[in-house]
Amino acid sequence: MIRRILAFTLLLTAASALSAADLVPIPLELPKPLFVGTPVPIKVPNLEKPTNVKRPPFLAPAGTVNLARGKTVTASDTYPVIGEIPFVTDGEKDGSDGTFVEFGPELQWVQIDLGAPANLYAIVFWHFHAQARVYHDVIVQVSDDATFKTGVTTLFNNDYDNTAKMGVGKDPSYVETAEGRLVDAKGVKARYVRLYSNGNTTNELNHYVEVEVYGKQ
Amino acid sequence: MNPTASTGAVHEPRGLDYLFLLLVLAAALFLRTHDLGARPMHADEANQAVKLGQLLEGGTYVFNPVDHHGPTLYYLALIPAWLRGENTLAALNESTVRITPALAGVVGVALLWLLLRRWGRWPALVAALFLAVSPAAVYYSRYFVQETLLVTFTLGTMAAGLQWWRRGGTAWAAVTGLCAGLMLATKETALVFALAAIVALGASRRPGSGRQIAWREAGVAGGAALFVAALFYSSFGANFAGLRDGLLAPWTMLGRAAGGSSGHEKPWWYYGSLFVWQRNGGYLWDQTLFILPALVGLGVAVRLRGLPRFLAAYTAINWLILSATPYKTPWLVISIIPALCALAALALAKLRPLAAVPLTMIVLVALAWQTREAVFQRPADPRNPFAYVHTAPDMKKVPALAAAAPAGPVNIISREYWPLPWYLRKRPETGYWTTPPADCDGALILVEAEQADAVRARLHGKYHESFLGLRPGFVLVVFMREKE
Numbered sequence: 010m011i012r013r014i015l016a017f018t019l020l021l022t023a024a025s026a027l028s029a030a031d032l033v034p035i036p037l038e039l040p041k042p043l044f045v046g047t048p049v050p051i052k053v054p055n056l057e058k059p060t061n062v063k064r065p066p067f068l069a070p071a072g073t074v075n076l077a078r079g080k081t082v083t084a085s086d087t088y089p090v091i092g093e094i095p096f097v098t099d100g101e102k103d104g105s106d107g108t109f110v111e112f113g114p115e116l117q118w119v120q121i122d123l124g125a126p127a128n129l130y131a132i133v134f135w136h137f138h139a140q141a142r143v144y145h146d147v148i149v150q151v152s153d154d155a156t157f158k159t160g161v162t163t164l165f166n167n168d169y170d171n172t173a174k175m176g177v178g179k180d181p182s183y184v185e186t187a188e189g190r191l192v193d194a195k196g197v198k199a200r201y202v203r204l205y206s207n208g209n210t211t212n213e214l215n216h217y218v219e220v221e222v223y224g225k226q
Numbered sequence: 227m228n229p230t231a232s233t234g235a236v237h238e239p240r241g242l243d244y245l246f247l248l249l250v251l252a253a254a255l256f257l258r259t260h261d262l263g264a265r266p267m268h269a270d271e272a273n274q275a276v277k278l279g280q281l282l283e284g285g286t287y288v289f290n291p292v293d294h295h296g297p298t299l300y301y302l303a304l305i306p307a308w309l310r311g312e313n314t315l316a317a318l319n320e321s322t323v324r325i326t327p328a329l330a331g332v333v334g335v336a337l338l339w340l341l342l343r344r345w346g347r348w349p350a351l352v353a354a355l356f357l358a359v360s361p362a363a364v365y366y367s368r369y370f371v372q373e374t375l376l377v378t379f380t381l382g383t384m385a386a387g388l389q390w391w392r393r394g395g396t397a398w399a400a401v402t403g404l405c406a407g408l409m410l411a412t413k414e415t416a417l418v419f420a421l422a423a424i425v426a427l428g429a430s431r432r433p434g435s436g437r438q439i440a441w442r443e444a445g446v447a448g449g450a451a452l453f454v455a456a457l458f459y460s461s462f463g464a465n466f467a468g469l470r471d472g473l474l475a476p477w478t479m480l481g482r483a484a485g486g487s488s489g490h491e492k493p494w495w496y497y498g499s500l501f502v503w504q505r506n507g508g509y510l511w512d513q514t515l516f517i518l519p520a521l522v523g524l525g526v527a528v529r530l531r532g533l534p535r536f537l538a539a540y541t542a543i544n545w546l547i548l549s550a551t552p553y554k555t556p557w558l559v560i561s562i563i564p565a566l567c568a569l570a571a572l573a574l575a576k577l578r579p580l581a582a583v584p585l586t587m588i589v590l591v592a593l594a595w596q597t598r599e600a601v602f603q604r605p606a607d608p609r610n611p612f613a614y615v616h617t618a619p620d621m622k623k624v625p626a627l628a629a630a631a632p633a634g635p636v637n638i639i640s641r642e643y644w645p646l647p648w649y650l651r652k653r654p655e656t657g658y659w660t661t662p663p664a665d666c667d668g669a670l671i672l673v674e675a676e677q678a679d680a681v682r683a684r685l686h687g688k689y690h691e692s693f694l695g696l697r698p699g700f701v702l703v704v705f706m707r708e709k710e
Contacts, residue, residue, distance in 0.1 A: 211698045
């Protein structure tokens with residue numbers, strides 16, 4: 010009996026080895042790139058919207074206001090390429106020239122000091138919405154520590170490959186629109202809000218038109 | 227600074243001239259070769275680099291009159307590739323392909339000096355220095371397209387032609403013809419420059435001066451030009467159909483230039499706008515300090531005879547033709563820059579040294595500042611007027627993305643995808659579609675945002691999604707198959 014089983018097993022092994030040897034890569038024929046002329050400038054005045062649905066109203070406790078308006082802003086790049094750091098909280102968010110601040114390439118952050126700890130319900134930010142583009146490694150954190158070394162809560166992170174070395178983010182990337190991006194802060198209590206980004210799909214620079222922080226102190 | 231061009235006296239260069247020229251050429255070389263691979267590849271550069279790779283690997287080149295210009299760029303670019311031992315498309319890199327126009331740009335600076343050297347030490351050197359630091363000239367010398375080669379061959383034709391005119395002889399006639407042949411084998415617009423040069427020559431001749439045309443020498447020049455052009459268009463005898471296509475190419479160009487539906491149509495003042503004050507997305511671009519003396523020089527040169535008037539007429543005719551043509555791209559402007567540099571130097575040379583020296587320094591600083599911004603600070607930024615429909619820096623991430631992807635096909639599904647074939651040159655199992663195929667699955671899939679939903683619906687298995695910029699306003703969705 011054992012001999013029979015052994016013989017059968019050997020036979021099966023040989024058969025599968027044979028059929029494995031028969032396997033070859035399929036001759037997959039892929040279309041080659043076509044040589045075409047100079048690409049034409051894209052004349053899209055304003056953004057592609059991933060959904061055509063307007064964002065539903067965000068509900069927060071009565072008395073919630075934008076605490077960031079006019080508050081002190083600091084940044085990793087202390088000498089912006091264009092604009093001034095206070096533009097981040099100056100209330101101007103139409104996105105035209107002269108309303109955004111442009112920071113240098115690579116990972117950069119801006120930080121808003123709300124003056125005192127507050128219960129935060131929503132953080133809304135506009136990087137640049139005059140053109141369809143996606144900002145990379147967008148991370149939003151809050152803390153009571155101005156250096157963001159302790160007590161840090163991450164509210165949004167789409168750094169899927171951990172480029173920023175602050176952990177892998179599971180949030181989706183998104184195309185910038187005039188609606189801005191709204192992050193639910195879930196009532197977390199904090200004094201400082203910090204936003205990171207790492208270039209975008211148009212250039213390697215970082216921009217902010219406006220950041221609003223809705224909460225109650 | 228008093229140009230001898232106006233007095234009739236002739237300056238013969240001496241040791242000090244050559245020393246200063248070497249310094250100017252060193253500056254030109256540095257600006258054209260420093261960090262040459264940093265800027266992402268423009269679609270046109272990538273397209274031509276892939277053709278160069280095919281020539282390297284297969285040894286064959288076939289002239290395509292529809293979407294490509296002349297063959298000289300590809301054949302000349304073989305030399306640095308061979309010297310660096312890069313014998314396949316995959317082995318090529320950005321610096322290797324761009325070094326050919328970069329060096330041609332340096333040669334162009336030397337040729338401009340050679341053309342003007344009898345104007346006097348300072349006018350010739352200042353003109354060469356203006357060209358050495360000119361933002362547009364530097365920017366497009368670092369671009370793997372035909373423009374800089376064409377400008378250099380044009381300057382070569384002018385410099386040799388001037389020698390032929392002054393000295394005569396079949397040798398100078400042959401050199402002039404050789405350079406003209408290289409012009410013709412570089413780009414169809416050479417015919418426009420040749421036409422402008424012939425008209426300008428007629429306008430600048432002193433009545434009763436100069437030699438009579440020696441028909442034998444003219445025959446040598448014409449024969450040399452045709453021979454060189456035929457050599458390149460026929461792929462050195464391997465493709466005689468290229469001769470016919472080379473003759474048809476100017477008509478194709480003419481149709482496109484005048485057609486009005488290429489997408490590159492711009493108003494008549496477009497080229498002028500590249501020199502004057504403009505604020506674009508917060509950036510300031512301005513070469514007024516250069517164009518003003520150049521225009522004054524044009525006015526001065528018109529009243530002179532010989533080379534100054536020739537350059538003035540050549541510039542004016544070219545500018546008129548370029549401005550009247552609806553099809554406009556910023557790189558075409560470099561065809562008039564060497565002459566503008568000469569005219570600016572001529573105008574400055576008319577001033578007393580007390581005014582000329584500080585004004586020259588101010589123009590130089592203004593040009594150098596713009597070059598720093600356009601070439602080194604924001605070379606791919608859409609607000610840079612020379613970065614025309616430029617590739618987004620995101621594209622430089624593609625090789626790493628491809629290396630991180632699991633084994634299997636890479637699928638590109640987008641109506642526009644250049645320069646991706648360059649960045650994916652080490653992944654031969656890459657396919658390109660303009661609309662989603664029935665089977666979209668692959669190890670890595672790059673899809674234009676508008677078609678992402680259609681592709682997503684056809685995918686099987688788990689993919690991670692992210693975004694990548696192709697060009698300003700053109701976003702690709704990246705589907706990376708998750709490793710099991």
